[in-house]
Amino acid sequence: MKAFDPVTLATPFFILTVILEILLARLNRVEARYEAKDTAVSLTLGLGSTIAGVLIAGVTFAASLWVYQHRLFTIPMNAVWAWVAVFLLEDLTYYVFHRLSHERRIWWAAHVNHHSSQHYNLSTALRQTWTGGVAGTWLLWLPLSLLGFPPAMVAIEKGVSLVYQYWIHTETIRRLPAPIEAVFNTPSHHRVHHARNPRYLDRNYAVILIIWDRLFGSFQPELDAEPCRYGLVKNLGTFNIVRVAFHEWIGIGQDLVRQPRHALGWLFGPPGWSPDGSRETSAVIKARWAAEQAQAAPKSKRAA
Amino acid sequence: MLSQAFLIQVAASGAAVAALVGLAAWARIARPLNPLDDATARFYLLEEFPGRTIDQLWVATDGAGALARSGASALVLCRLGDGYVARQIPWAQATAAAFRNGQITLDLADVAAPKAVIVLPHWPPADLAA
Numbered sequence: 001m002k003a004f005d006p007v008t009l010a011t012p013f014f015i016l017t018v019i020l021e022i023l024l025a026r027l028n029r030v031e032a033r034y035e036a037k038d039t040a041v042s043l044t045l046g047l048g049s050t051i052a053g054v055l056i057a058g059v060t061f062a063a064s065l066w067v068y069q070h071r072l073f074t075i076p077m078n079a080v081w082a083w084v085a086v087f088l089l090e091d092l093t094y095y096v097f098h099r100l101s102h103e104r105r106i107w108w109a110a111h112v113n114h115h116s117s118q119h120y121n122l123s124t125a126l127r128q129t130w131t132g133g134v135a136g137t138w139l140l141w142l143p144l145s146l147l148g149f150p151p152a153m154v155a156i157e158k159g160v161s162l163v164y165q166y167w168i169h170t171e172t173i174r175r176l177p178a179p180i181e182a183v184f185n186t187p188s189h190h191r192v193h194h195a196r197n198p199r200y201l202d203r204n205y206a207v208i209l210i211i212w213d214r215l216f217g218s219f220q221p222e223l224d225a226e227p228c229r230y231g232l233v234k235n236l237g238t239f240n241i242v243r244v245a246f247h248e249w250i251g252i253g254q255d256l257v258r259q260p261r262h263a264l265g266w267l268f269g270p271p272g273w274s275p276d277g278s279r280e281t282s283a284v285i286k287a288r289w290a291a292e293q294a295q296a297a298p299k300s301k302r303a304a
Numbered sequence: 305m306l307s308q309a310f311l312i313q314v315a316a317s318g319a320a321v322a323a324l325v326g327l328a329a330w331a332r333i334a335r336p337l338n339p340l341d342d343a344t345a346r347f348y349l350l351e352e353f354p355g356r357t358i359d360q361l362w363v364a365t366d367g368a369g370a371l372a373r374s375g376a377s378a379l380v381l382c383r384l385g386d387g388y389v390a391r392q393i394p395w396a397q398a399t400a401a402a403f404r405n406g407q408i409t410l411d412l413a414d415v416a417a418p419k420a421v422i423v424l425p426h427w428p429p430a431d432l433a434a
Contacts, residue, residue: 015320019327026331035385036329043321051314118387123324237382237389237417247416254415292354 003152006159014166018122021172030172032121037239039123044241045113046126056133064142064151073148086149087208090141090157095212097140098205102282108271109248110135116244118231120194125169130245161207165190185210188222195228196235198289201282233272233285334386339367346372349379352390362424369422371398371408380410382420391417403427 025032075082101111110131117124132138144154168190176186185206193204203220206212213219222228236244248271255266255274262275272281338344345363349372350356356379361372369382378398381390391412401408408427410420 011317015324018324022324022327022331022333025333033333033335033386034328034331035334035387036325038385039328040321040325043324047314047317047321050317054310118385123328231387234391234414234416235384235387235389237384237391237412237414237420239385243415243418250415288354 003156006156006163010163010166014122014126017167021122021170024172032170032172033119034121034123035119038117038119041239041241041244042117042119042123042127045130045245046128048130048241048245049128049132052130052133056138060133060138061151061155063139064145064154067142068145068148068151071146071148075148075150075153077150077153082149082153086144086153086157087160089144089147089149090154090161091206091208092212093140093144094161094207095205095216097137098207099216099218100140101137102202102205103270104268105248105252105271105273106267107135107137109252110137112232112248112271113245115194116232116236118235120169120171120191120228120230122166122169124194124230125166131249164208169194181210183211184208189213189219191228191230192220192222194230196231196233197226197229198285199223199226200228201233201286233280233282337383337386340364340370340381341367345370345381348381348388349390352381353379353392360429362422362429364423365406365425366423369420371410371422371424373398378410380412380420380422382422389417389420391420399428401427 021030021032022034024030025034075085098111101107110129113129114124114127117127129135141154141158145151164185168185168187170187171191173187175181175188176184180186181188185204185208189204189206189210192200195201200220203218204210204213205218210219236247238244252266256263259266259275265273265275270281270283272279272284340348340363342361342363345361346358349358349361349370353374356374356377358379359373359375361370363370369380371381372379373395374392376395377392378395379390379392380398381388383389391414393410393412398408398410401410403424403426406425407421407423410422412419
């Protein structure tokens with residue numbers, strides 16, 4: 001089977017659908033909001049990410065080839081069962097990668113770009129990291145090559161995952177039929193993932209199959225009563241592309257210089273961690289919100 | 305060494321980005337934002353800083369920002385694009401901020417939000433300057 005890059009093949013589709021979403025929103029046919037500077041940042045990050053990916057591709061592919069040479073099994077690339085297996089295992093790997101990217105600051109530093117828009121539209125999907133290669137999260141996919149999946153097969157499946165993620169970044173599609181919402185990641189589920197409401201923080205990490213979130217307790221459905229507010233807990237105050245791309249890395253650097261003895265916490269603690277607890281992690285925000293809800297509930301019952 | 309084909313692909317992608325941004329600007333489909341008034345500024349600030357009390361509030365004369373005192377902190381709200389960004393800084397830092405040409409420039413000491421500019425008739429307020 002000949003290797004191919006699903007992302008390259010899908011690029012014209014990306015461009016055409018962004019055009020379509022903008023035009024349909026302009027004609028009031030769909031619910032979508034685009035702000036020009038925000039769109040410029042998203043698309044420039046997407047372009048930069050492609051360049052960064054090419055620069056690091058040699059290293060990642062060489063590493064996966066080396067691991068493949070020491071594989072445990074030899075899995076054929078032309079067997080249907082092998083594609084089903086790599087689909088499931090790659091999807092699970094992505095779930096782990098994505099969860100780590102939200103729960104540990106060093107990997108959040110690379111992933112935060114993707115969440116930094118206050119908008120949720122198809123251009124947000126292209127707002128990708130420039131520093132994923134440096135963060136080393138690509139190492140998480142090496143066990144697939146160690147198992148015996150050919151590196152090209154893994155690369156194709158990763159591309160399929162990336163392409164799948166694109167179309168779910170939209171407010172245009174509200175809800176899909178229940179059986180689809182039950183099994184697959186959908187625009188509704190992923191809107192929750194991009195929301196900064198305390199209820200929605202750090203939920204729905206899945207890429208294609210939402211079953212991983214249901215299995216591992218990180219699933220949260222979108223509630224009509226609580227519309228998603230998009231962006232970061234502390235939204236960016238700039239459209240400067242360099243600040244957008246590197247702000248969390250710079251923040252880590254500043255913290256390390258100020259308090260090097262807490263290096264492990266600054267690097268591997270959750271985003272918002274600080275030695276004296278003066279900052280807020282998403283767990284703290286969620287706990288405070290839950291306490292407020294619990295306090296408000298008896299009052300509303302009494303009022304009723 | 306990057307191939308010529310790759311460089312052509314990057315150049316074409318750059319042109320596509322420019323065209324899409326132009327289209328987004330032309331479409332004028334950003335969120336409609338009315339100038340802030342007291343009520344909306346309070347709403348946004350309390351959404352950003354839940355549980356905090358607002359002792360006093362100054363809304364920018366152009367409606368694009370607000371500054372509130374909350375105990376020893378200043379809560380800052382400023383517009384970015386079609387959204388708002390909030391930060392808190394020590395109150396003393398806010399009162400010491402430079403006021404020139406009818407606006408205060410607040411150093412937010414944050415690489416992700418370096419400064420906020422808020423248009424006010426005067427600053428600091430006479431009764432709170434001490």
